[in-house]
Amino acid sequence: MQAWRVHRNGEPGEVMRLEEVERPEAADGQVPLRVLAANINFPDVLICRGHYQVRPPLPFTPGVEICGETEDGRRVIATAALPYGGLSAYAIADRTAVFPAPEVLDDAEAAALHIGYQTGWFGLHRRARLRAGETLLVHAAAGGVGSAAVQLGKAAGATVIGVVGGRDKARVARELGCDLVVDRRTDDFVAAVKEATGGRGADVVYDPVGGEAFAGSTKCVAFEGRVVVVGFASGAVPSPALTHALLKNYSIMGLHWGLYAREDPAAVAACHEELTALAARGVIKPLISERVPMKGAADAVQRVADGVTTGRVVVLPEGATR
Structure with missing residues (x-):
């Protein structure tokens, strides 16, 4: 073969x-x-x-x-x-x-x-406890991991802001359902998030990129916001200033989905049933x-x-x- x-x-x-x-x-x-x-x-x-x-x-x-x-x-x-x-x-x-x-x-x-949507579901629901009406900021929103988070965020009733790199990816993010799309190549996503939220910032940040995406996210995360670290596609692993997290009252949480498969397989099975139901309803694809x-x-x-x-x-x- x-x-x-x-x-x-x-x-x-x-x-x-x-x-x-x-x-x-x-x-x-x-x-x-x-x-x-x-x-x-x-x-x-x-x-x-x-x-x-x-x-x-x-x-x-x-x-x-x-x-x-x-x-x-x-x-x-x-x-x-x-x-x-x-x-x-x-x-x-x-x-x-x-x-x-x-x-x-x-x-x-x-x-x-499986992997992208399970990662998104655990990141948004199990870790960040995303609630309807909150604002979700998704980096690399047109990518494989980001596109899943966009769909899951919309399914949860969140307002979704997608950050992308380039005009073509911006078009894809809008088609996915993002309420606001920011092209990081031409616009300042920190300023855009603050403007869109009346200065409050994003309640949840979903970050599979790291580097400058993470650094900027800490500047526009809301009071008691949650930054979910999913990966480092940029190749740059950030070193967060924990004093900043303390002063602004936000959380930084990691998400390694593979650990759930090992430590809590029942939760993975339950998530699959939820994803299957969402797919059957046409909410995610x-x-x-x-x-x-x-x-x-x-x-x-x-x-x-x-x-x-x-x-x-x-x-x-x-x-x-x-």
């Missing part, structure tokens, strides 16, 4: 190779899955670089999020168990990391539902900007690494149709 493999760490476009390999065998507590679609996540980039908290043994196949088919014909979504990731004809997943795929979503959409064939996977992962994509980029193995 065909599978993309990484034999040394580095930039995805340089280290990923498409190879013919043997079909992987599942261990106890695992299930083999025929891959129907594999969604590309930023962690796939970091894993290729060797910069992620999980470092699979070399060689490995990237692709942590998939829609697949079980041996008994069930259509499911899953987090792949590395080193046998989803950029392959077949992947392996832990039995506890497999959930029914929502019927209303096609394979590519289902592949993009993953934004798929590209569906690429298997041969284009390395280039697609590199473009995600370079930050030039919007929404989700999904790889469809040979023979996949949706």
Whole structure:
């Protein structure tokens, strides 16, 4: 079978190779899955670089999020168990990391539902306790993680301000439902947030970017606001001034969704049921900007690494149709 493999760490476009390999065998507590679609996540980039908290043994196949088919014909979504990731004809997943795929979503959409939307749901509801009527500021609002947070924020009844980089991404953010879109390349998002909220600031900040996005967010977060740190796509890990958090009465909270899968799997299962219900109501739907064939996977992962994509980029193995 065909599978993309990484034999040394580095930039995805340089280290990923498409190879013919043997079909992987599942261990106890695992299930083999025929891959129907594999969604590309930023962690796939970091894993290729060797910069992620999980470092699979070399060689490995990237692709942590998939829609697949079980041996008994069930259509499911899953987090792949590395080193046998989803950029392959077949992947392996832990039995506890497999959930029914929502019927209303096609394979590519289902592949993009799990990690990004679970992260958004836990970040906004479990950690930040977002309430209807509050203002939510989402960085990288047109990206894979940000677009999920925008939809979930609107579903919760929040006013959503999206920050993006570029005119095309601004258009996407508006189509997603943002009440206000700020292009950080041409406008000061701190001033825009203050103006839009009458000087109060954002009640909740959802930040998968870090760096300057985080620094600016602390200047426009509301009294008793909550800044949810989701990741550092900018490559810059901020060092927060805790005296500032003390003086302004705001909270900085981290969100590592993978820990919930380990520490509270029942909460992950309950979240999946909630997301499935929201998808059935048409309230959330993953934004798929590209569906690429298997041969284009390395280039697609590199473009995600370079930050030039919007929404989700999904790889469809040979023979996949949706």
